[in-house]
Amino acid sequence: MADSFKAIKVTPSVYWVGAIDWDIRNFHGYLTSRGSTYNAFLVVGEKVTLIDTVKAAFKDEMFSRIASVVDPQKIDYIISNHAEMDHSGCLPDTIAAVNPEKVFTSRMGQKALVEHFHMDASSLTPVDEGETVDLGGKKFTFVETKMCHWPDSMVSYLHDEAVLFSQDAFGMHLASHERFIDELDRGVTDYEAMKYYANILTPLGSFIEKTLTKVASLDLKIDVVAPDHGPLLRRGEDIGGVIEKYTKWAKQPPTDKVVVVYDSMWGSSQKMARAIEEGLSDGGAKVKMFPMHDSHRSDVITDLLEAGGFVVGSATMNNGILPSIADVMCYLKGLKPRNLVGGAFGSYGWSGEAPKILNATLEEMGVEIAAAPLRVMYVPDDKQISKSREFGLNIAKKMMAKL
Template sequence: MGFKINEKVTWVGKIDWELRKFHGDEYSTHRGSSYNSYLVKDKKIALIDTVWQPFSKEFVANLKKEVNLKDIDYIIANHGEIDHSGGLPELMKEIPNTPIYCTKNAVKSLKGQYHQDWNFVEVKTGDTLDLGENKLVFIEAKMLHWPDSMFTYMTGENILFSNDAFGQHYASELMYNDKVDNSELMQEAIKYYGNILTPFSPLVVKKIEEILSFNLPVDMICPSHGIIWREKPLQIVNKYMEWGKNYKENQITIIYDSMWNNTRRMAESIAEGIKEADKDVTIKIFNSAKADKNDILGEVFKSKAILVGSSTINKGVLFSTAGLLEMIKGLEFKEKKAVAFGSYGWSGESIKFITKELNSAGLEVINDGIKVLWSPDDTEIERCKEYGKKLVELILVELI
């Protein structure tokens, strides 16, 4: 059933409590998610976005309890990805001629996914749709995070329907940012940004600056995943501006995979050395074969430096290390230092492989890394600790 946001806007989406993986197996959703759809009732009625395809029948059935479908004058598709547009095929069976307002790229996206020639109306930044007492203003948001993305702003109510921007994969019946656990909320928000929007950070900053230049009052931000921002809604906008400018905290993240615990011992010894040299730095250590990859990437996003380690296998690295390095490359992190480490028994190519991949990812590799033959003895453990201490000095020098 719907949830009334105010006298004119009703949430008609779906909370997905069971969701644990998203984008196939690419993104972990430990706290579930939601697909937020909004019904706007003025003299004219508009529906903003729908839900993911598996919930389309349920969505249409619930929507009928809120409105006679034939009374819907307009459908707004802020983004064509299936988790937001998946309810359209089922809905359009009932109201096939209802106009769908979206960007030119969204027309291509929706036609490509559903192979239907619906009544599309292309819009661009500044175009408006008069509902009677209120207007909808469209703002293209290309690459936040697809080429077809846009925001819709509702005048009078001062609501920004931001689709994927400012969202989180976070299921809660509490609905609003002032009601949920704020630490959980911000943890999911920064993970969402770090894993999805990081490659588009320059565009994020530019688009936000453009929107702020319009001087539109914003009393509420309604994204298409997770919680609605109603208490100090611009706080998440300010966070995006901060995150979009090569964000980093005083944190070093150590990531490793290990066959016989030798690389693990190296990771822990290097961490000891780092902590001895800098008691204020946050150190986080992850086994990439056991920890969640998106949680790791969220910590990489927050870090000023990362260490990546692996045993050598078949003249290369272990599976989880290779996969994570590929994801790091795709996210195009900026202004982060990096080094490689690892143990080996035969030839020890893992260090060169990791270093090459870190360079390829655009990270600033500080030195050639450190490797240990076979199992580290006390002397090698001490060498790893000293390496950690020197690493702190190198990072500080590099950051000045």
């Protein structure tokens, strides 16, 4: 029943008119185990402004929420902060339905929207970096946030109520009826915010750092952060907290946490992993083990975001690595986690390529190799178990030396 959806008032003139996706579990390879929301906002003054839209399939839900506040035909302006389709998917239909006076977007946003929807560029009004507009008594300033998340990304700041519409930044994939982070379980939101950053923003740390510095220099008073996914933030401690976390994640300083990723066919590489875990722990590292036969790549990168060590192991199969390890390494290589110390290991039968291949991948990823690849022919004996422990201990020592 599309018309049963209601808007939620988030400040005196801002309404949340987005959509809740309770069902989504896969966001281009990121396991969204708690679903997500696509947030769109209606700012109602003398004129009505819609900020962002939702994924195409959720258009009716958005329109139904808008209609609970105002006739959608009354929308005068649309601001498109980000061209990715989870936020722009129903923009062409929305423009056609409400015929707004203007659709504001960054210059790169104009180009990206034209390339996505093959719309007429003149139907979009590009805004300049730092430009301020008055939309029916509501003053907005636009700030480019290139590569946070895409080249077109920008944020919009509503002066009257000090609301920062931050598109993908400061968001999380979390479906909930509650609209504010302070209404939700802190452990859950902390984890989902970190998982979101890890899976979406890890490779963009240098852009995030620059953007955070630029936004700080504008000295904006921010009472509410309204991202495009998940809950909004309205308490100073939550807003300060997430900015502090983004500042840290953008740098990825070394820590005492180490992520061990492995898979095994007959249990030998697994035995090595267990001994390595003991060595790492003996060396003072905090170990997170990921047996990849049943772990998800997106949980691995979440832990790796705050790690100082990364150890990977695979049995050799058909002169290569196991498919589960190839999957996670392909994903992690693209996300470019930084400041890691590590090593590779694995059991083999005759040719034993896997640890060498993994060691080369670690090097390509910029991981500092703390111990030469550790290989065991078939099943490890006591001596080889001790060697595995030593391998872990050596990696932990190198990690600790960086703290």
